[in-house]
Amino acid sequence: MDVLGPNEWQAVWLSLKVATWATAATLPLGIGVAFALARWQFPGKAVLNALVHLPLVLPPVVTGYLLLLTFGRQGVIGQFLHEFGIVLAFHWTGAALAAAVMAFPLMVRALRMAVEAVDPKLEQAAHTLGASPIWVFFTVTLPLMLPGILTGLILAFAKALGEFGATITFAANIPGQTQTIPTAIYAALQVPGQEAAATWLVILSITLALSALLVSELLARQARRRLGTA
Amino acid sequence: MLDVEIRHQLGQMALDIGFTAPKGVTVLFGPSGAGKTTVINAVAGLIRPEHARISVAGHRQCDTANGIWVPPHKRQIGCIFQDARLFPHLSVRSNLTYGRWFSRRPPVSKFADIVDLLGLGLLLDRRPATLSGGEKQRVAIGRALLSNPKLILADEPLAALDEARKSEILPYFERLRDHVDIPILYVSHSIQEVARLATTVVALSQGRVLTSGTATQVLGDPVILHMGGKAAGAILHAQVICHHADGLTELNAGGQVILVPRLDQVVGSLVRIRVSAQDVILSRTPPKGLSALNIIEGAITDIRTEAGLGVVVSMGTSAGVILARLTQRSVGALGLRVGDTCHAIMKSVALAETGVP
Numbered sequence: 299m300d301v302l303g304p305n306e307w308q309a310v311w312l313s314l315k316v317a318t319w320a321t322a323a324t325l326p327l328g329i330g331v332a333f334a335l336a337r338w339q340f341p342g343k344a345v346l347n348a349l350v351h352l353p354l355v356l357p358p359v360v361t362g363y364l365l366l367l368t369f370g371r372q373g374v375i376g377q378f379l380h381e382f383g384i385v386l387a388f389h390w391t392g393a394a395l396a397a398a399v400m401a402f403p404l405m406v407r408a409l410r411m412a413v414e415a416v417d418p419k420l421e422q423a424a425h426t427l428g429a430s431p432i433w434v435f436f437t438v439t440l441p442l443m444l445p446g447i448l449t450g451l452i453l454a455f456a457k458a459l460g461e462f463g464a465t466i467t468f469a470a471n472i473p474g475q476t477q478t479i480p481t482a483i484y485a486a487l488q489v490p491g492q493e494a495a496a497t498w499l500v501i502l503s504i505t506l507a508l509s510a511l512l513v514s515e516l517l518a519r520q521a522r523r524r525l526g527t528a
Numbered sequence: 529m530l531d532v533e534i535r536h537q538l539g540q541m542a543l544d545i546g547f548t549a550p551k552g553v554t555v556l557f558g559p560s561g562a563g564k565t566t567v568i569n570a571v572a573g574l575i576r577p578e579h580a581r582i583s584v585a586g587h588r589q590c591d592t593a594n595g596i597w598v599p600p601h602k603r604q605i606g607c608i609f610q611d612a613r614l615f616p617h618l619s620v621r622s623n624l625t626y627g628r629w630f631s632r633r634p635p636v637s638k639f640a641d642i643v644d645l646l647g648l649g650l651l652l653d654r655r656p657a658t659l660s661g662g663e664k665q666r667v668a669i670g671r672a673l674l675s676n677p678k679l680i681l682a683d684e685p686l687a688a689l690d691e692a693r694k695s696e697i698l699p700y701f702e703r704l705r706d707h708v709d710i711p712i713l714y715v716s717h718s719i720q721e722v723a724r725l726a727t728t729v730v731a732l733s734q735g736r737v738l739t740s741g742t743a744t745q746v747l748g749d750p751v752i753l754h755m756g757g758k759a760a761g762a763i764l765h766a767q768v769i770c771h772h773a774d775g776l777t778e779l780n781a782g783g784q785v786i787l788v789p790r791l792d793q794v795v796g797s798l799v800r801i802r803v804s805a806q807d808v809i810l811s812r813t814p815p816k817g818l819s820a821l822n823i824i825e826g827a828i829t830d831i832r833t834e835a836g837l838g839v840v841v842s843m844g845t846s847a848g849v850i851l852a853r854l855t856q857r858s859v860g861a862l863g864l865r866v867g868d869t870c871h872a873i874m875k876s877v878a879l880a881e882t883g884v885p
Contacts, residue, residue: 423613425600426572427675428630434601437626441617525616525657 302498305473309482310502312390316478317458319391320398321451324405328450329443332409353464354403362467365396369468392469393476397458405454412446413439445521452514456507479503530554530584530679530711534570536577538563543577543735552727553705553712555743557719559755562732564715568683571713572607573600585678601630606672606710608682612664614656620667621652627675636676637708645707646670646700662693669700673708680704680712686721701725719760723747723802731755743800748849750832750840753805761804764848768793776821776876781847787821788879807878808852810841811871812862822874826850828866831859843872 302310334340335347353361369376370387379386386392416439424434440447462480469476471485479499486496530549537543543563547554556564569575571582573589576597582590584605589598606627614623624642628635643649646666656664665685672680682701686694698721705712705725716722722729722743729746731738739749746752748762766781768791777791779799786801793799815823826845834840839859841852850872854864864870 419609419611419613420615422574422600423607423609424615424626426574426603426605426607427627427671428601428604429626430599430601430630433630438615444617524655 302495305477306482306486306495306499308474309477309479309499312393312476313459313478313480316390316394316397317455319394320401320458321405321455323394324398324402324454325447325451328402328405328409328454329440329447332406333413333439335406336410336413350406351403353400358400358461358463359467361399362396362464365392365399365464365468369395387468388470388472388476390469390476393465393478394458396464396468397461400461400464401454401457404457405450408446408450408453409443412443412450415446416442442525445518445525448514448517448521452510456510459506459510460503479506529586530571530713531582532567532571533579533581534567534577535579536566536570538566538735541735543567545732545735545737547730547737547740549711549713549730550728551709551711553701553714553725554728554730555722555726556713556715556730556732557717557722557726557746557755558732558738559717563735564717564732565683567732568607568681568713568715571679572605572681573598573603587678604631604633604676604678606675606677606680608665608668608672608680608685610684610687612656612661612668614659614664614667614671616656618656619652620648620654620656620659623656623667624648624652624670624674626671631676633676635674636710637673639674642670642673645703660693661689662696665689665693665697666700669697669704673704673710677710680710682712682714684715684717686716686718698724719747719755720802723763723800744848747802748842748851750830750834750842750851753834753837753840753851753853760851761802761807762849762851764801764803764850766799766801766847768795768797768799770795782845784824784845784847785822786824786847786874786879787876789877801879803850803874803879805840805851805853807874808850809873810843810852810854810858810862810864811873812868814871815873818873819875820873821876822879824850824872824874826870826872828864828868828870831864831866841870843870845872 331350366387367373371380376386386395421434421438424438429437460480465478466481471477471481477485483496483499486492486499533546535544543566545563545567556567558564570577570580579592580590588596589603590596615626646669648666648670651659651663651667659667686697689697702725714725726743729743730740731746731752733755739746739751744763753760764781766779766786769778769780771777771790775790776787779786779788788801791799824845824847826843828841829844830842832840837853839854839856841854841864843850843852852872
């Protein structure tokens with residue numbers, strides 16, 4: 299695949315890095331939010347739900363701009379983080395943040411369904427056997443959520459791999475630094491004679507997405523078989 | 529020892545229940561909607577009743593007047609649910625040992641002993657999804673026992689099983705009652721289970737305690753017939769005398785000979801026999817030329833007209849109290865009155881053994 303220059307390959311590796319970090323970092327928060335939405339009644343629940351889903355319905359460029367306003371060097375949080383030497387805007391970590399925000403609703407939806415699929419009666423049984431609420435969560439709820447967690451992870455990973463609008467707005471499209479597969483494809487298409495590179499990136503991108511779906515389906519099936527629900 | 533006092537509004541019904549469960553099996557008996565499961569859930573700590581005082585082995589678990597409420601995981605109460613509720617992601621072995629992780633007391637019963645008692649040896653490495661209904665329930669019983677409980681709650685543990693599975697599981701509860709030193713509160717709406725298992729019976733109806741006492745007292749009380757349906761009736765305690773070649777087993781109940789279809793019990797063992805009130809015929813004079821083999825003489829102690837049941841006659845005999853359901857017309861024709869001597873006639877095939885007392 300000599301068609302892909304060093305910059306393109308860098309885009310592929312950066313995409314994988316960005317998507318991995320975006321997915322891994324949002325998982326704990328995603329589980330927390332999904333659990334709260336599925337199980338608890340609290341004031342502001344509707345607001346939280348809307349907030350989580352906002353990136354799904356907003357134009358991605360708006361999300362990217364809002365990220366820039368808050369996490370940019372002049373933004374409230376950006377300024378604060380800058381004090382500790384953490385820079386997000388126009389940096390690969392910014393691409394990861396943008397991907398995470400965009401993938402978050404998909405992950406929460408999958409995880410919420412996973413929580414709702416756990417029978418609270420099993421958790422009650424665990425309580426009566428002496429397990430405190432936190433132990434019940436880690437020994438019963440979480441393992442039973444596993445098929446849904448896998449689905450959520452893969453969905454979020456695939457979404458993070460393909461994120462474009464918010465990433466290009468917040469982290470820009472700097473080859474070797476913040477350029478991911480989608481932004482690399484976009485850049486290649488802007489320059490005449492780069493169609494071959496773009497095509498290979500497209501094929502790569504389709505392959506990655508399809509294998510992610512396949513792996514998730516296989517893992518989820520295996521997990522369901524272990525639980526005896528398949 | 530369990531002490532319970534609960535007042536709780538349950539939809540339209542005001543629950544007001546108090547009882548004490550001593551050692552052995554205490555059966556909470558009553559039709560569905562009587563409030564049995566609410567009592568169980570309150571004792572387990574799965575619901576918070578409006579007013580309640582619950583103590584297990586002298587330790588207060590819930591006392592609304594003094595603001596005491598122990599959360600379920602600190603109560604040390606083992607629950608056996610109708611739907612076994614095994615953890616599907618764990619093997620049978622891990623299900624059984626689940627409660628051990630959290631118990632701070634040294635284990636009361638050994639893992640190997642419980643596995644033996646419940647016949648779980650061959651199931652240990654299987655997953656719950658591959659078990660039959662009866663096997664699941666046995667694992668659930670083992671799991672509750674191995675969590676080091678001070679009390680076992682069983683909420684209609686047989687209701688979801690078919691007849692064959694029921695008779696597979698019942699003996700395990702009898703073993704529990706006889707070999708494990710933990711009081712058991714057992715919820716049931718089946719008179720068969722009550723007659724077979726109960727040491728103590730608390731009969732509930734419409735959120736109140738209708739009557740309570742030993743199994744013999746409660747099942748000999750005519751009011752219980754309303755709840756037990758066709759099978760309801762007094763129980764007699766008897767001893768196996770011998771097995772006859774013609775397929776009958778001879779029993780001795782307080783000096784009275786009773787013949788029943790062959791029992792699978794060794795000579796000398798003690799059994800409970802349930803006498804369904806509707807299977808008893810009364811006669812003024814000692815009957816002759818009858819096919820029925822069991823005729824017991826006694827004196828009438830009570831005659832009650834019960835709505836929907838006709839007349840219920842209680843008869844005191846040397847074998848114990850016998851209840852008979854008669855029509856108003858028969859009672860009139862025989863001129864039965866309290867104190868009269870009478871003969872109770874029971875077909876052998878109508879008598880059912882209900883287990884070892």
